[in-house]
Amino acid sequence: MSIENLKTYDPFAEADEEDSGQTKQTQEYIHIRIQQRNGRKTLTTVQGIPKKFDAKKILKVVKKEFACNGTIIGDEDSKMGDVIQLQGDQRAKIKDFLTNKDEGLGLDAKTIKVHGF
Amino acid sequence: MDSEAPSIKRRPSRKSVTFTDEKLVVNPDGSVTMDASPADEIKETAQSHSAPTEPQDAAAAAAPAADDGLDLSLMKKKKKKVKKEDDADAAADEAAPAEGDGAIDLTMKKKKKKKVVKEDDEFAKKLEALNIEGKEGEEAAPQEDEQEGDMDQGTGIWAHDETKPISYNALLSRFFALLSQKNPDHASTGTRSYKIPPPQCLREGNKKTIFANLPEICKRMKRADEHVTSYLFAELGTSGSVDGSRRLVIKGRFQQKQIENVLRTYIIEYVTCKTCRSPNTELSKGENRLYFITCNSCGSRRSVQAIKTGFSAQVGKRKKMQG
Numbered sequence: 001m002s003i004e005n006l007k008t009y010d011p012f013a014e015a016d017e018e019d020s021g022q023t024k025q026t027q028e029y030i031h032i033r034i035q036q037r038n039g040r041k042t043l044t045t046v047q048g049i050p051k052k053f054d055a056k057k058i059l060k061v062v063k064k065e066f067a068c069n070g071t072i073i074g075d076e077d078s079k080m081g082d083v084i085q086l087q088g089d090q091r092a093k094i095k096d097f098l099t100n101k102d103e104g105l106g107l108d109a110k111t112i113k114v115h116g117f
Numbered sequence: 118m119d120s121e122a123p124s125i126k127r128r129p130s131r132k133s134v135t136f137t138d139e140k141l142v143v144n145p146d147g148s149v150t151m152d153a154s155p156a157d158e159i160k161e162t163a164q165s166h167s168a169p170t171e172p173q174d175a176a177a178a179a180a181p182a183a184d185d186g187l188d189l190s191l192m193k194k195k196k197k198k199v200k201k202e203d204d205a206d207a208a209a210d211e212a213a214p215a216e217g218d219g220a221i222d223l224t225m226k227k228k229k230k231k232k233v234v235k236e237d238d239e240f241a242k243k244l245e246a247l248n249i250e251g252k253e254g255e256e257a258a259p260q261e262d263e264q265e266g267d268m269d270q271g272t273g274i275w276a277h278d279e280t281k282p283i284s285y286n287a288l289l290s291r292f293f294a295l296l297s298q299k300n301p302d303h304a305s306t307g308t309r310s311y312k313i314p315p316p317q318c319l320r321e322g323n324k325k326t327i328f329a330n331l332p333e334i335c336k337r338m339k340r341a342d343e344h345v346t347s348y349l350f351a352e353l354g355t356s357g358s359v360d361g362s363r364r365l366v367i368k369g370r371f372q373q374k375q376i377e378n379v380l381r382t383y384i385i386e387y388v389t390c391k392t393c394r395s396p397n398t399e400l401s402k403g404e405n406r407l408y409f410i411t412c413n414s415c416g417s418r419r420s421v422q423a424i425k426t427g428f429s430a431q432v433g434k435r436k437k438m439q440g
Binding site: 031 | 376
């Protein structure tokens with residue numbers, strides 16, 4: 001038995017706290033970073049892709065689609081998991097790929113953080 | 118060589134942070150904003166009249182009131198005349214459902230007028246239909262006419278001794294017009310942009326960038342230099358140092374625009390208050406090593422994420438040696 005009037009919610013709670021709280025519970029953010037190499041060359045790193053996806057397969061598809069090379073850097077010691085590293089500035093493309101429901105992974109855009117300039 | 122990777126458009130809609138030299142200031146118009154549209158032929162909307170600095174002279178207000186009173190009674194006759202004379206005028210008059218609708222209405226009218234100019238034949242048909250309607254629906258027409266008058270001068274529907282009920286839309290637009298009139302800074306609180314001096318980027322040699330006015334910007338944002346520096350390094354994925362005159366030396370080539378983008382995200386994340394959007398905040402280290410932002414204008418307090426560098430790939434020839 002419940003009384004409708006006594007169902008309270010916190011009016012002072014932050015507006016965007018709900019969804020960010022949810023994402024924190026389920027999974028960490030996916031970070032897309034960019035790094036400068038020599039000259040005008042850059043690297044894009046994608047960190048924190050959920051474990052349920054196979055990084056190798058993602059890389060294979062992505063390499064073909066973006067026409068770039070890439071590699072998986074797995075460092076077990078720093079618990080960052082597998083990091084996909086792509087050549088060139090692929091931030092926008094990889095974000096589209098991660099959020100695309102049909103051809104990509106169909107992830108929530110809120111879980112993705114794009115870093116860099 | 119200078120054009121590095123093109124910067125990603127992250128926030129196309131809202132640019133709350135601007136740099137003074139740029140003309141980036143985007144003020145998305147709320148529906149409230151006073152539309153300074155050129156004088157229409159139809160001066161019946163409440164908002165088109167409400168100039169904020171208009172003196173409220175009692176005598177001046179009284180005279181037009183009398184005029185409008187006449188207007189109201191004579192409206193029927195006048196309208197018919199107008200229809201014959203000026204097609205566009207009448208069309209807009211009839212088409213607009215509630216007169217005091219404000220900004221939206223104004224645009225609607227404009228559109229309609231344009232249409233009318235283009236399609237004269239269609240308009241003639243419409244006119245006929247409207248005329249018939251006008252004869253039939255005697256009750257409907259005056260309803261529309263009632264919602265006219267000058268809000269500031271207190272004429273028409275806004276007259277002091279007016280007893281007819283004012284439509285909700287008219288009242289609502291009046292409320293917003295008054296609100297923005299009486300406190301001009303209030304309406305623009307959400308969209309007001311926060312200005313910081315633009316970052317000055319110099320090139321040192323071929324591989325380093327000097328961020329010259331970092332202390333100035335930090336002072337403006339009331340943040341510690343170290344905090345901003347570490348955020349910059351984490352986001353840019355590089356390292357650097359501070360030179361003798363407190364300038365920041367960043368490894369790698371960066372343009373002013375790129376630094377600006379990073380600063381913008383920094384401000385959004387660590388400076389502006391999420392509750393009231395005010396930049397007047399303080400960053401302090403609270404209990405258990407968490408950083409908190411305390412807003413000075415609304416008093417809200419929230420924790421912010423610590424700056425994390427994350428993964429950074431080894432770049433350069435020596436990576437095999439180090440690894």
